[in-house]
Amino acid sequence: MSPMHTDDQGEFQRWESAFRSWVTPDGSPGPSGEGGFRAEPGRYHLYVSYACPWAHRTLIYRALKGLEGLVGISVVHPIMPPESWVFGEFPGATPDHLYGAHALREIYERAEPGYEGVVTVPVLWDRSRETIVNNESSEIIRMFNSAFDGCGARADVDFYPEPLREAIDALNAQIYENVNNGVYRAGFAGTQQAYERAYDRLFATLDELETRLSHHRYLLGERITEADWRLLPTLLRFDAVYYTHFKCNRQRLVDFPNLWGYTRDLLQRPGVRETLRMDHIKTHYFTSHPRLNPSGIVPKGPIVDFDAPHGRG
Numbered sequence: 001m002s003p004m005h006t007d008d009q010g011e012f013q014r015w016e017s018a019f020r021s022w023v024t025p026d027g028s029p030g031p032s033g034e035g036g037f038r039a040e041p042g043r044y045h046l047y048v049s050y051a052c053p054w055a056h057r058t059l060i061y062r063a064l065k066g067l068e069g070l071v072g073i074s075v076v077h078p079i080m081p082p083e084s085w086v087f088g089e090f091p092g093a094t095p096d097h098l099y100g101a102h103a104l105r106e107i108y109e110r111a112e113p114g115y116e117g118v119v120t121v122p123v124l125w126d127r128s129r130e131t132i133v134n135n136e137s138s139e140i141i142r143m144f145n146s147a148f149d150g151c152g153a154r155a156d157v158d159f160y161p162e163p164l165r166e167a168i169d170a171l172n173a174q175i176y177e178n179v180n181n182g183v184y185r186a187g188f189a190g191t192q193q194a195y196e197r198a199y200d201r202l203f204a205t206l207d208e209l210e211t212r213l214s215h216h217r218y219l220l221g222e223r224i225t226e227a228d229w230r231l232l233p234t235l236l237r238f239d240a241v242y243y244t245h246f247k248c249n250r251q252r253l254v255d256f257p258n259l260w261g262y263t264r265d266l267l268q269r270p271g272v273r274e275t276l277r278m279d280h281i282k283t284h285y286f287t288s289h290p291r292l293n294p295s296g297i298v299p300k301g302p303i304v305d306f307d308a309p310h311g312r313g
Contacts, residue, residue, distance in 0.1 A: 050277035051284030053233035063271035187246025
């Protein structure tokens with residue numbers, strides 16, 4: 001499936017992640033019933049793009065949970081050719097530290113010879129078995145939240161507390177459908193009707209979140225949860241990319257007082273600011289989708305002051 005595949009109604013169709021095993025503290029099966037990957041320092045490696053909002057989640061968790069010394073990373077070049085993410089010289093990008101691969105597809109083919117699916121980031125790689133554990137960001141951050149707590153991660157940090165799990169899951173589902181994936185459903189829509197459906201659902205949900213944040217500092221009260229960290233990468237890209245490139249232009253993020261302050265509040269948490277690379281984000285989106293931006297010109301603006309006081313305390 002092409003990353004920009006649409007159905008016969010013009011609706012963008014996101015692909016299913018192909019690798020869904022779990023790292024657990026003792027290697028027992030995870031929630032999906034697949035496991036066998038024991039949490040161990042230095043065993044796992046994360047392949048990411050700073051441009052990708054899904055990979056951005058895993059970088060945030062890696063920083064907040066203190067996993068930098070436990071899970072290594074390799075960062076792809078922000079420009080994505082049609083066939084695969086690649087490694088190359090760009091500020092902040094790295095080589096493939098494990099195998100010296102040129103393209104991320106080579107890593108997928110190491111795990112599954114002849115692999116023909118979509119090549120995506122993030123990828124959680126097991127150095128011991130030389131295979132992909134998981135390439136679904138929502139599951140990788142769940143693993144990062146607790147699996148490595150006995151290996152030196154910050155066990156005092158829990159973004160998926162038992163009493164809030166049902167509420168977190170419900171909010172995640174709404175935000176994923178209408179916001180995280182909603183901007184893509186608008187940007188990659190194949191018909192006017194599909195675009196307008198996605199656009200309307202996106203801004204209806206942003207309006208709801210704006211109201212929610214007028215009553216609470218974070219989405220579920222005064223405690224930061226997984227729902228907040230799953231929303232943040234989309235908000236960070238909104239004004240610079242989605243507002244123009246994906247035609248999500250009813251309002252900018254900065255026009256939502258609560259959402260805008262909330263975004264700065266989260267980003268300014270220790271360790272999070274360093275995970276944001278706007279140069280990678282803009283370079284990727286404006287050069288990697290020639291159907292949307294045939295010239296490949298990367299806009300210089302906008303100026304977005306993420307470091308301004310957030311006023312949410």
